[in-house]
Amino acid sequence: MTSSFADLGLSPGRVKHLNDMGFTKPTAIQAQAIPHLIAGHDAVGLAQTGTGKTAAFALPILEQVNVSNRYVQALVLTPTRELAMQVSQAMQGFTIDRRLQVTAVYGGQSIGQQLSRLRRGSQVVVGTPGRVIDLIDRGGLVLDQVSVMVLDEADEMLNMGFIQDVEKILSHTPDERQTAFFSATMEPAIQKLAARFLKSPVTVSVEPQKASTARIKQIAYVVPKGWTKPRALMPILEIEDPESAIIFVRTRRTAADLTRQLQAAGHSADEYHGDLTQSQRERLLQRFRQRQVRWVVATDIAARGIHVDDLSHVINYELPDNLDSYVHRIGRTGRAGKEGRAVSIVSPLEKYKLTRVEKRFHKPMEYCKVPTQAAIAARHLEKLQTRVREAITSERVASFLPIVSQLGEEYDIRTIAAAALQMAYDQARPTQLRAEEYADKPKPKPVKLNGNEATPQENRVSTSQ
Structure with a gap:
């Protein structure tokens, strides 16, 4: 394993700048890719997000650019606005010559600017x-x-239907150019594109670290027959009580619908998808990182722009199409030595999809039933007991002792304590009461309307795909 950036062929000035920034040791993808790219080879890099792949292609580009030439000499294509911003900011940070300009171009911003x-x-x-x-x-x-x-995140680029756009852009560049594709997976479509546009490419690959999921507990809640997923989600959230979570859905419409339902139930939640403007996304990310928003409902593509430390939960409200996307999703929790929980909500017919997950991680999935009203109430009482223990050892408890002494002249001490607990419990119950609308309810009996049977509609939101 290469021990320093100086061993990769980077200029001394660049290495010093990286050291000043705190980058002293290259990651696996950087150690493999940088020497080939500096040597001018075409390359295919296979690596997950978070492995340092941006620097793997950014540093060789910056080494080759002629700052005296003001024309565009390097082009990086990304599938999303967020990634375009991140890559351009990273490249600007790696520069050591102020004459070098990196420009990010994406929708949602003035094309005139x-x-x-x-x-x-x-x-x-x-x-x-x-x-x-x-x-x-x-x-x-x-x-x-x-x-x-x-071409960065090449797999997502193709999944989003950008293949023709990519081909058109490539046709506007010189035939004699260096080309590199970076992707989390090597799908047939990428192999076909690489065979067409890359010349004798070198393939560098970094396997996802198995240890990255070692601290992630994977759980699947099976939705009862006849239930909708929105109805099942509410009691699951009550029992899991995520400190911070990304709830993954497939479509923008589902993200918007589900967010409205969570907010109506009194939860701190917001939506994150492609219909939001850039300024709306940036404001939401800031609020999420500052814990002003606890849960974000996001589509897969948009969520690539979300990077939050200490994420307690990843919730698969809808399972992704492929296993790599599942691994990428759950890898957002359980980082930096912290414990994380990956929760999947599946119908009985979807359980077969999780067998691939079990084979990938070589361990069985933990299956759970949707929590009952009694289980939710017990969970709230358990949390209340924990809060009481913390309050007993706090410094503020002394200021309430005179009230207890005064009330003790009229009532039994245990009765006073029980009444205080009841007040605290009732105050914390608004979201639980709303969750009870979805849990444990008997199925309504059909009623006769003009001789025909009709069943009252359950409280639900649209989950159109």
């Missing part, structure tokens, strides 16, 4: 396919001097 920045000169452009094509069509982005082209 982006055109203006490009006219002033930019050696590196990081952007989403749609906005890059728009700028090319307007004549504001010229790629005839591009010497390096990187």
